[in-house]
Amino acid sequence: xxxxxxxxxxxxxxxxxxxxxxxxxxxxxxxxxxxxxxxxxxxxxxxxxxxxxxxxxxxxxxxxxxxxxxxxxxxxxxxxxxxxxxxxxxxxxxxxxxxxxxxxxxxxxxxxxxxxxxxxxxxxxxxxxxxxxxxxxxxxxxxxxxxxxxxxxxxxxxxxxxxxxxxxxxxxxxxxxxxxxxxxxxxxxxxx
Amino acid sequence: xxxxxxxxxxxxxxxxxxxxxxxxxxxxxxxxxxxxxxxxxxxxxxxxxxxxxxxxxxxxxxxxxxxxxxxxxxxxxxxxxxxxxxxxxxxxxxxxxxxxxxxxxxxxxxxxxxxxxxxxxxxxxxxxxxxxxxxxxxxxxxxxxxxxxxxxxxxxxxxxxxxxxxxxxxxxxxxxxxxxxxxxxxxxxxxx
Numbered sequence: 173x174x175x176x177x178x179x180x181x182x183x184x185x186x187x188x189x190x191x192x193x194x195x196x197x198x199x200x201x202x203x204x205x206x207x208x209x210x211x212x213x214x215x216x217x218x219x220x221x222x223x224x225x226x227x228x229x230x231x232x233x234x235x236x237x238x239x240x241x242x243x244x245x246x247x248x249x250x251x252x253x254x255x256x257x258x259x260x261x262x263x264x265x266x267x268x269x270x271x272x273x274x275x276x277x278x279x280x281x282x283x284x285x286x287x288x289x290x291x292x293x294x295x296x297x298x299x300x301x302x303x304x305x306x307x308x309x310x311x312x313x314x315x316x317x318x319x320x321x322x323x324x325x326x327x328x329x330x331x332x333x334x335x336x337x338x339x340x341x342x343x344x345x346x347x348x349x350x351x352x353x354x355x356x357x358x359x360x361x362x363x364x
Numbered sequence: 365x366x367x368x369x370x371x372x373x374x375x376x377x378x379x380x381x382x383x384x385x386x387x388x389x390x391x392x393x394x395x396x397x398x399x400x401x402x403x404x405x406x407x408x409x410x411x412x413x414x415x416x417x418x419x420x421x422x423x424x425x426x427x428x429x430x431x432x433x434x435x436x437x438x439x440x441x442x443x444x445x446x447x448x449x450x451x452x453x454x455x456x457x458x459x460x461x462x463x464x465x466x467x468x469x470x471x472x473x474x475x476x477x478x479x480x481x482x483x484x485x486x487x488x489x490x491x492x493x494x495x496x497x498x499x500x501x502x503x504x505x506x507x508x509x510x511x512x513x514x515x516x517x518x519x520x521x522x523x524x525x526x527x528x529x530x531x532x533x534x535x536x537x538x539x540x541x542x543x544x545x546x547x548x549x550x551x552x553x554x555x556x
Contacts, residue, residue, distance in 0.1 A: 250549075252549050252550055289485055292485060292488040293481055296484040315549055317520075317521050318521055318542070318545060318546050319549055321517030322513070322550065325509070325517070328509075328513075329506055329513075350506065350510070353510060354510050355550055355551065357442075357511055357514070358547055358550040358551065
């Protein structure tokens with residue numbers, strides 16, 4: 173694997189990732205990305221505002237899939253369980269065959285403070301979108317906010333364990349393990 | 365209240381907040397802020413890189429106090445309880461007499477997407493700093509990350525309730541209530 177489907181934004185994203193890995197994010201130009209993808213700069217700018225955003229193309233796809241899975245989760249599930257079910261769905265359907273891609277992307281983001289900041293903002297927006305989806309399910313305001321934030325925190329922690337070079341466990345297993353850790357952390361003592 | 369202590373950065377922060385409230389963030393210049401504070405632009409730039417950062421001056425103070433409180437929390441406290449104790453300490457010592465300031469600042473930040481993004485990044489850094497402080501207490505990596513993120517999520521939710529115009533409860537009460545909500549959210553069902 174290593175390439176997305178052969179549509180233009182997917183080819184551009186794959187080409188960008190290759191070039192960022194080979195010569196560094198700072199050193200790569202949009203022209204080079206377009207050339208590597210066999211497309212024009214004009215096509216690049218039809219899909220992305222700059223060379224940074226191309227790294228976050230997958231984030232919108234992930235958000236879409238996660239929110240759809242959440243809207244489809246059984247109405248009877250309590251909020252955190254619904255978020256857990258939706259995360260499990262994307263762990264398989266979205267990330268299943270993309271570990272190599274995710275690892276290469278992670279290395280590039282980890283090496284650049286501006287990209288790390290951008291990644292954090294995307295995750296914060298995702299948490300806010302999850303909270304909104306929970307409100308649509310009738311979850312009260314504060315519970316929706318807390319479940320959105322903690323769900324995305326669990327996701328981030330599980331994701332980082334999953335892309336670690338030494339890891340051999342599936343994303344799905346690591347998500348479940350991280351939810352268990354959250355539960356034993358929070359379940360024990362209510363601070364007052 | 366409404367003013368920080370009469371040191372230069374505090375006076376600049378108070379002047380900036382006044383002007384942002386009166387004529388809007390976008391419309392205010394550094395020159396005007398310095399003049400209102402009775403200081404020079406040069407002094408402004410000795411303390412802040414730009415007119416945005418002046419709004420986040422308190423964030424560094426908050427981070428310092430929160431981390432100190434966390435380092436001083438009894439070693440026997442479980443991670444989330446230690447974070448809860450540190451947040452309770454700043455709810456009183458840091459925010460106690462600053463609701464008016466906090467409300468005015470919140471209104472300015474809420475009105476501007478760039479400032480909202482900046483606030484999110486500051487909170488994400490704070491969560492990371494809390495996680496590091498927990499690691500110093502011997503908390504394992506994943507638990508430290510989760511406790512940092514969930515603790516700051518609880519803080520944010522409680523803070524938003526506290527600055528709401530209609531609210532009459534103390535920050536401390538709202539923090540405890542938000543921790544309780546987190547516990548009932550997470551404690552019930554472990555998603556798998």
